[in-house]
Amino acid sequence: EDKVVQSPLSLVVHEGDTVTLNCSYEVTNFRSLLWYKQEKKAPTFLFMLTSSGIEKKSGRLSSILDKKELSSILNITATQTGDSAIYLCAGDFNKFYFGSGTKLNVKP
């Protein structure tokens, strides 16, 4: 059984659109949830979430954790072509498990 599940698997939008990416996780041994952006090979860190209901924000990106629903969302507003990437969600369960990622394609 997958510990971390992401949806959708892929998404195509146009520049300026707002997108919401979803991540759900199982509760056993859960410590925190992390979001990464993967453009070529090395995933780069976006957010770490440990507390429910507190939004973390960085520019046009924001994320929030809902421990009651065992889920997190990553929002990107006013998307740009440079946002095209795979977005990975990872759960810290005393080791990090990753979801399959959401492949985002932002068209001009």
Next chain:
Amino acid sequence: GAGVSQSPRYKVAKRGQDVALRCDPISGHVSLFWYQQALGQGPEFLTYFQNEAQLDKSGLPSDRFFAERPEGSVSTLKIQRTQQEDSAVYLCASSSSGIGEKLFFGSGTQLSVL
């Protein structure tokens, strides 16, 4: 170092060959993780070191896979008698003080087994 460094960037091996993949973590980072990422998939956990101790190797797919970190810094992932299904990107990540800290990733080694 400034970041996590992996070498080689690309490796082509004939089926049955042994390969060794190197990871040089950020200086001072205690924890080191190896992941395997197949095309279109998220990274899959292989193994985890805290300093020189291999605390978890539950993700290694078979006994052909072996990892070491003898001095608590550089790590090597060795794959013996490579098979086509071993073809993937192997990512190394490190963190500063163990579980609960964010991971910093290297650029990976893309292994192709022919």
